[in-house]
Amino acid sequence: MAADAIQEYRVQPDALRRLCSLPADFEHDADEHVGTHIGQERAIDAIRFGIAMRKAGYNIYVLGPIGSNRHALIESLVGEEAKARGAPPDWCYVNNFSNPERPHSLRFPAGQGREFREDMRHLIEELQLAIPAAFEGDDYRNQLRAIEEDTKNRVEEQWKSLNERAGEEGIGLLQTPTGYVLAPIIDGKVIDDKEFNKLPKGKREQIEAAIERLSEELQARIEMMPKLRKAHRERVKALDQEVTAHAVSLQLADLKEKYRSLPRVAVYLDDVQENIIQNAQDFQQTETPSLPFLSRDSEQLYSQYEVNLVVDNADADAAPVIYESNPSYPNIIGRVEHRAEMGALVTDFRLVRSGALLQANGGYLILDTRRVLSRPFVWEALKQALFAKQVQIETPAESYGWVSTTTLKPEPIPLDARIILIGERWLYYLLCHYDIEFSSLFKVAADLDDDLERSDDNVERYARLVVRQAQSRELLPFNVSAVQRVIEERARHADDSERLSMHMSSLEDLIEQADYWARERGGGEVDAGDVGKAVSEGRRRLSRLQSRIIDAIKRDTLLIDTSGECVGQVNGLSVTDLGEFRYGHPVRITATTRVGTGDVVDIEREVELGGAIHSKGMMILSSALSARYVPDLPLSLHGSVVFEQSYGGVEGDSASVAELSALLSSLSRLPVRQNIAVTGSVNQLGRVQAVGGVNEKIEGFFDVCRARGLDGSQGVIIPQDNVKHLMLREDVVDAVKRDEFRVFAVRHIDAAIAILTGVDAGERGEDGDFPEGSVNGLVESQLIEYATARKSFAKEATKSGED
Amino acid sequence: MAKTELKLRVVIAVTETSPVARLWEAALRLLRDSPADLVTLYVEDDRWHRVASLPFTREISRSGGVPVEFTRQRAEQVSRERAARVQELIQKLAAESNLKPAFEVLGESDAERLREFIGSHESVLVAPSFISTRPIFAMLSEMSCRIELVEADEEEEKPAYTLP
Numbered sequence: 001m002a003a004d005a006i007q008e009y010r011v012q013p014d015a016l017r018r019l020c021s022l023p024a025d026f027e028h029d030a031d032e033h034v035g036t037h038i039g040q041e042r043a044i045d046a047i048r049f050g051i052a053m054r055k056a057g058y059n060i061y062v063l064g065p066i067g068s069n070r071h072a073l074i075e076s077l078v079g080e081e082a083k084a085r086g087a088p089p090d091w092c093y094v095n096n097f098s099n100p101e102r103p104h105s106l107r108f109p110a111g112q113g114r115e116f117r118e119d120m121r122h123l124i125e126e127l128q129l130a131i132p133a134a135f136e137g138d139d140y141r142n143q144l145r146a147i148e149e150d151t152k153n154r155v156e157e158q159w160k161s162l163n164e165r166a167g168e169e170g171i172g173l174l175q176t177p178t179g180y181v182l183a184p185i186i187d188g189k190v191i192d193d194k195e196f197n198k199l200p201k202g203k204r205e206q207i208e209a210a211i212e213r214l215s216e217e218l219q220a221r222i223e224m225m226p227k228l229r230k231a232h233r234e235r236v237k238a239l240d241q242e243v244t245a246h247a248v249s250l251q252l253a254d255l256k257e258k259y260r261s262l263p264r265v266a267v268y269l270d271d272v273q274e275n276i277i278q279n280a281q282d283f284q285q286t287e288t289p290s291l292p293f294l295s296r297d298s299e300q301l302y303s304q305y306e307v308n309l310v311v312d313n314a315d316a317d318a319a320p321v322i323y324e325s326n327p328s329y330p331n332i333i334g335r336v337e338h339r340a341e342m343g344a345l346v347t348d349f350r351l352v353r354s355g356a357l358l359q360a361n362g363g364y365l366i367l368d369t370r371r372v373l374s375r376p377f378v379w380e381a382l383k384q385a386l387f388a389k390q391v392q393i394e395t396p397a398e399s400y401g402w403v404s405t406t407t408l409k410p411e412p413i414p415l416d417a418r419i420i421l422i423g424e425r426w427l428y429y430l431l432c433h434y435d436i437e438f439s440s441l442f443k444v445a446a447d448l449d450d451d452l453e454r455s456d457d458n459v460e461r462y463a464r465l466v467v468r469q470a471q472s473r474e475l476l477p478f479n480v481s482a483v484q485r486v487i488e489e490r491a492r493h494a495d496d497s498e499r500l501s502m503h504m505s506s507l508e509d510l511i512e513q514a515d516y517w518a519r520e521r522g523g524g525e526v527d528a529g530d531v532g533k534a535v536s537e538g539r540r541r542l543s544r545l546q547s548r549i550i551d552a553i554k555r556d557t558l559l560i561d562t563s564g565e566c567v568g569q570v571n572g573l574s575v576t577d578l579g580e581f582r583y584g585h586p587v588r589i590t591a592t593t594r595v596g597t598g599d600v601v602d603i604e605r606e607v608e609l610g611g612a613i614h615s616k617g618m619m620i621l622s623s624a625l626s627a628r629y630v631p632d633l634p635l636s637l638h639g640s641v642v643f644e645q646s647y648g649g650v651e652g653d654s655a656s657v658a659e660l661s662a663l664l665s666s667l668s669r670l671p672v673r674q675n676i677a678v679t680g681s682v683n684q685l686g687r688v689q690a691v692g693g694v695n696e697k698i699e700g701f702f703d704v705c706r707a708r709g710l711d712g713s714q715g716v717i718i719p720q721d722n723v724k725h726l727m728l729r730e731d732v733v734d735a736v737k738r739d740e741f742r743v744f745a746v747r748h749i750d751a752a753i754a755i756l757t758g759v760d761a762g763e764r765g766e767d768g769d770f771p772e773g774s775v776n777g778l779v780e781s782q783l784i785e786y787a788t789a790r791k792s793f794a795k796e797a798t799k800s801g802e803d
Numbered sequence: 804m805a806k807t808e809l810k811l812r813v814v815i816a817v818t819e820t821s822p823v824a825r826l827w828e829a830a831l832r833l834l835r836d837s838p839a840d841l842v843t844l845y846v847e848d849d850r851w852h853r854v855a856s857l858p859f860t861r862e863i864s865r866s867g868g869v870p871v872e873f874t875r876q877r878a879e880q881v882s883r884e885r886a887a888r889v890q891e892l893i894q895k896l897a898a899e900s901n902l903k904p905a906f907e908v909l910g911e912s913d914a915e916r917l918r919e920f921i922g923s924h925e926s927v928l929v930a931p932s933f934i935s936t937r938p939i940f941a942m943l944s945e946m947s948c949r950i951e952l953v954e955a956d957e958e959e960e961k962p963a964y965t966l967p
Contacts, residue, residue, distance in 0.1 A: 174854065176881045179864040181873050183854040188936075192853035208859050215863060215870060222867050 006755055009717075009744040013737045016728045018497035020484040022463055023456070037073045038461045039452025039502055044077065050444035051081045051364065051418055056389065057443050059419040061369070063428045064448030067505030070422045071323065071366070073448070078321050078364045078420065085319035088362020091311040091413050092116065093352045094268055095304045097275040103308075103349030105411040106265055110313040116265065117307040119255055124302045126251050127276065131283040134247040135240070143239055151232040158221050162214070169210040173218070180218060182211045237281060244280035248273050272305055303350065310334075310354035310413075311361060319363035324356040327372045332356050333381050334393035336408045352410050357382075357391050360417040369423025369431075382419070386441050391415050451494040451501050462487055462500055469508060470526070475515035481528035486510060489535055492695065492727035510534055532730065542581035546700075549585045550707050558645055560586045562705050562714060565671035568592060570756065572643070572658035573679040573701060573716070574650075575693035584693060584700025586677050588644040589655060591662035595786040595793075596638020598626070600663065610650050617653030621660050623684040624749070628776070630783045636790035637783060639663050653681040654691035657717070661753050668778035670757040675711075676744075677701040678752055680719040686749040690721035695728055702732050702741055710735060715742030717752050750776070811839035814920060814948075815904070816930035816939075817893070818846050819885035825953050827896045830929045833951070839927070841904040843893050844920060845886050846911055846939055851878035914942050921946045929953065 037044060043062070050060035064070045090113025093103045108116055134140060166173050172185040183190045184207045196204060252273050259265040276283070282301055313320070324331055334355035338345040356365055372378050377396040384399075385391050390412040397403040421442065428445065431438040452458050463483045470478045478486070489510060493501035501507070511526075513534035518526040552558040560571060572589040575582055602610055602618035610618070618641065626635045641659045643650055657680035665672045679697045680688045698716045705714040718726075723745045735741040746752045750761030753775050762774020770777035815830050817823055830841065854860050855878035861870035862877065890906050897904055909916050917939070921928065926948040934940050935952065943950060 174850070176862055176873075176877075177884050179862050181854055181860055181862050183850070183860065184857070190850040190853045191857075193856035193858070195853075196857055211859060215861060218863055219867065219870070222863065222865065 006744070009746055009751055009755060011718075011723055011726070011736075011743040011745050013733055015723055016726050016733045016736055016743060017488065017730065018454075018491065018727065020459060020487040020491075022480055022484055023460065026460065026463060026480060026483075037069060037076075037502075038465060039458060039500075040073065040448055043446040043448045044073070046444055046446035047074065047077050047420075048081075050420075050446065051078055053444070057386075057440055059386065059442045060421070060444045060446055061428050061431075061442045062420065062422045062446045062448065063425045064422075065424060065450065065503065067503050068448050068450070069502075069504035070448060072504075074366055074420055074422065075321060075323070078366070079318075082319040082321050082363055083317075085363070087111075087313040087316035088319055088416075089311075090114065090309065090313050091354070091358060091361070093308040093310055093349045093410055095306075095349050096411075097271050097304075100304075100348065101406060101408055103352060103408060103410045104264075104268065105413050106262075106268060106307075108262065108265070110316060113307075113309050114312055114314040116259065117309045119258070120305060120307045123251055123255060124305055127248065127283070127305075128302060130247045130251060131244055131276075131280075134243045135284045137243075140239070140243050144236065147232065147235045147239065151228060151235075154228060155225070158224070162217060162221060165217075166210075166214050169214070170207065171210055171214055173214075182214050182218070184211070240280040240284070241277050244283060245273075245277045248276045275304075304348075306350055308350045308352055310352060311358050313362075320360050321364045321366070322356050322360040323366040325368070325371075327356070327367050327378055328375050329377045329381060329396055330355060332367075332372075332378055333385070333391065334358060335395070336393060336410070347408055349408065349410065352393055352408065354393070355391070357385055357415060357417060358413060361391075361413070362416055364418045364420060366420045366422065369421045369427050372421065373427070383437055383441060385415055386419065387437075388412070389415050449502055451496065451499040454491060454496075454498050454500050458500065459487060462490065466507070466511060470511050470515070473508070473512065473515075475511060476518050476524065476526050478511065478514070478526045482514065482526040482531050485528035485531040486514070488727065489531065495692070495695065495727075496725050497727050498724050509538075513538065539581065542578065543583065545576070545578070546583040546585065546703070550703055553586070553704050554707050559588055560704060561588075561674035562708050563711070564674050566674055567669055567671045568662050568666035569674070570658045570662040570665070570672050571674060571677035571701065572655040573677050573697035574655070575696050575700075582693060582696050584696035584698070586701050586704055587646060587655075589641065589658045589662050590644055591639060591641045591659065591666045593637055593639045593663065593666040593782075595636055595789045597790075598622070598635035598637055599639075600625070600637070601640040611652070613653050614650050614655075617656035617681060618659065620653070620682065620684055621656060621663065624660060624682060624686055625663070625783075627684055628686060629780045630787060633784065633787040634790070635783065636786040637667070639666070652691070654679050654693075654697075656681045657688055657719075657749060657752050660749055661756050664749075664753050664775060664779055665757065667782045668757070668759075668775050669782075670759055670775060670778060672756045673713075673758065675705070675714040676717060676756055677715075678717040678756065680717070680722070680746070680752070682749050688719045688721075688746050688748055688752060690719045690725070694718050694722040694725050698726075698743060699729055699732055702735065705741065706735070710740040712740050712742075715744060717744045717746055717755055720745040720747045811837055812920075812924035812926045813839045813841050814926050814928045815841070815843045815893075816846055816928055816934060816943075817843060817889055818931065818934070818937075819848050819882075819889060821889070821931045822953065823889060823892045824896065826929050826931065827893070829951055829953050831900060833927055833929065840924070841902060842920060843890075843904050843906045844917075845889055845906065845908045846934075846937070847882060847886065847908055849911055851882050854878070911937065911939050917942055918946065921948050927951060 043064075047060060047062065050058050062070050062074060087110035090108040090110055092106045092108065092113050094106055096102050096104045106113075106116075163173055166182065170185055172183045172190060174181045174183055174190070184196065185191070186195070196207070199207070252269055256266060256269050259269065330353075332355045334357070335353050336347055337351040337353060338347045339351065356367075359365075372382065377399070381396070381399065392399075392412040393410050395403070395407075398407065398409070419442075425447070431442075452462075466483050466486050467478055470476070486507070487500065490500045490507065491497050493503060493506060510531065514526045514531040517533040517537070518530040521530070523530065549558065553560045561569075562571075568591045570589045571586045573584055574587045575584045600618060600622045602615060605615045605618065621641075622635075625637065629635075641662060643655070658678045660682055661672065661678060664670075677697075679691055679694065681691055682688055698718065701714070701716050726743075732741065736743060744755055746755070750763075754761045757775055760771070760774050762771040762776045764770055764776070770780055813830050813833050815826050817826060833839065834841065852875065855873050855875045860873040862873045863870045886908050893904065893906060907916075907920065909920075920926075921943070928943060928948050928950045930943075930950060930952060932952040932954050
């Protein structure tokens with residue numbers, strides 16, 4: 001191919017890097033109205049729909065990569081809606097006096113929960129004074145004394161009458177430490193057996209009978225004593241309750257009136273009153289017990305009337321927007337804490353703690369999907385709460401029925417919170433696919449765009465965004481050249497000269513680092529050079545592997561020729577992705593051909609190093625050969641293609657132009673120029689198609705050539721459809737401008753092979769043949785030779801078989 | 804208090820039903836007037852043994868149930884428990900006054916031992932007034948010791964039943 005013919009495929013320098021040129025009237029001041037989410041209208045509309053929609057199930061999943069400013073976007077949008085909604089109710093847990101293991105929940109208008117807690121605290125303080133005072137009053141003491149006196153009189157009456165009757169019959173009642181003994185008494189003294197035996201028989205019998213009778217009576221009276229005691233206790237209890245009721249009703253009257261409009265609270269206050277009256281005797285100040293566990297202490301006694309305020313919106317003027325960065329089960333659902341008491345773990349309603357769901361009740365809860373899914377039990381518990389529309393605070397073990405010990409089971413609290421999950425797209429699609437409940441709970445998908453169109457308007461908005469970001473971070477001011485350079489780098493980040501990346505964290509990194517380099521040189525503002533320095537230094541920090549590969553190529557450890565020609569050998573281009581950094585480098589692709597049965601062997605696939613897409617690309621090569629050449633004969637070729645010195649996996653079809661070129665070179669015996677590398681995929685009709693990583697690939701070959709010395713003959717062939725993606729480094733563009741390096745863009749394999757071999761590919765003429773000496777003509781001639789040879793082999797084989 | 808060095812001995816005579824506190828106060832008053840040796844003499848009541856000797860005596864428990872035979876062993880036990888109770892009371896009072904009186908148990912008609920305690924000293928006997936009706940009083944009178952009687956009702960038992 002003539003040199004001037006090649007020129008038509010050269011990409012002009014201005015197409016290698018689309019420079020940014022801000023309008024002359026670009027306002028350099030930060031515009032407060034420019035948000036960080038320009039170009040995200042579709043996602044923003046989806047989020048606004050989700051947060052305003054009040055029906056169940058319209059929870060939101062925000063799809064977008066890490067660093068796309070998802071949190072800031074959500075928080076700003078939700079914050080606006082939260083202000084409009086106002087503060088939601090407070091929630092408290094209080095004692096359930098009839099079943100302390102099932103604490104009651106109480107709902108209060110925002111702020112009243114705290115007020116109620118303080119009111120109850122004040123009530124307790126008042127009761128601590130009022131109840132003991134009532135029991136210490138003269139009125140109570142007199143009544144109690146009267147009851148005691150009455151009981152004492154009754155007891156003494158029993159005792160006295162028995163004593164008198166015994167005395168009348170000459171019998172004394174003696175007390176032993178544990179009981180009584182009836183003894184005959186004569187002349188005021190207990191008689192012994194000798195004295196007793198001296199008595200007349202009649203007298204002895206009389207004494208024995210009297211003792212027998214008195215014993216029975218004594219027993220009867222002993223048995224009556226518990227009844228007297230019980231009656232006494234009941235009278236005292238009734239008195240205590242009467243006194244307590246009087247004291248409590250006075251204290252509670254105001255509270256009942258205050259909370260009359262809250263029926264459940266009013267019922268609770270009735271329960272409090274009833275409970276205090278029923279346990280009136282516990283409120284009397286008694287001596288401290290000798291051991292702490294023998295009696296309920298005063299603190300414990302009054303603490304049962306405390307209020308556990310689990311959701312407090314007293315200081316809120318908007319619906320809550322909660323972001324839980326550690327969505328563990330307790331942090332989301334809540335937990336019941338325990339305290340050690342006498343070696344045992346105990347709990348009560350005061351130790352119930354709310355989780356993020358309750359804190360966000362009436363508002364919004366923002367969670368990171370990946371973290372939610374990686375914390376045990378959280379995902380199922382979250383779904384359960386959303387389905388049931390209530391939060392049941394319990395441990396996972398209780399939830400799954402793994403424990404049988406008695407513990408608290410607080411009354412569930414109704415849930416009215418909008419859940420906003422933030423996560424990567426693949427997680428969203430996995431959940432849609434594998435969790436059949438997901439779609440009914442998260443009906444709104446807000447899909448953030450990775451980039452936006454590089455229109456004039458958008459460029460201007462983006463420029464304002466850059467300026468604003470710099471100001472908000474208190475960085476040095478960015479001059480226009482710096483802003484333009486940033487925008488160019490954002491196009492490079494998007495891998496597209498016609499789009500701008502919306503990956504905000506990388507933008508922030510870039511401007512912060514540019515600021516650093518500006519300060520390093522002592523500049524008062526950031527200019528384009530500082531931005532370029534930030535980019536190049538960022539690459540350099542991560543380029544160790546790339547440097548090692550270039551070094552290996554320079555030292556001929558990795559065999560890559562950048563000059564000369566070779567049959568069946570082409571420089572392909574590969575990209576290695578290290579996450580934060582991608583780089584390209586050349587790989588040698590070789591092909592060999594001989595007569596065969598029409599198969600092209602992909603050695604990478606044979607050894608299971610080739611991925612599915614790569615294998616597909618190889619199969620397309622076979623089809624492309626069949627479709628283009630010797631249509632009337634069987635394809636009698638055996639070809640093999642390999643990535644030389646490649647010891648890892650190969651994936652993608654971006655080397656298929658290079659592979660086909662190597663095969664064509666092998667078939668035509670035309671040597672391929674080694675100073676040209678090639679990338680691109682090819683279809684069955686020979687059309688060259690766009691591939692990814694084109695910038696890195698060009699730069700990768702450029703770096704190798706530069707290391708060996710640029711001579712102006714070196715260059716890269718890329719698909720024409722990739723030209724719009726070009727945002728090459730400035731040094732590459734400068735080299736092209738100086739005619740030290742070239743970039744070719746082709747639409748068809750014929751153009752690529754012509755550039756590589758320097759021979760016209762040739763088109764099939766009206767006679768059906770390719771021009772003689774053209775690449776395609778030589779290929780077809782070779783394939784006809786293979787077919788003829790195969791045919792003759794077949795005949796000989798048949799003949800020898802007949803013989 | 805080294806009793807061998809003192810000529811005066813104050814003897815508190817107590818029975819199982821004596822008003823111990825009042826007797827102790829009376830003894831302390833005497834000790835304030837002049838230093839003296841202090842001895843507590845517990846006069847054992849033999850009524851438990853007498854009543855136990857009767858074949859039909861039964862003990863009825865305060866908590867009810869079937870009456871059980873009141874044996875001599877039980878009488879001995881009751882008597883010991885009573886003495887121990889009094890001794891405990893005396894020790895408690897003595898500790899408050901930082902004193903350590905001897906505590907001797909004596910049968911009511913054990914004249915020989917009584918003489919051993921009282922006869923060899925210039926003794927003052929502090930005793931409940933009801934002791935004058937007991938046989939031991941006759942023996943005490945014979946020993947010509949000084950006797951301080953403290954007013955108390957004889958057989959001052961606690962009520963049979965107490966309020967809950």
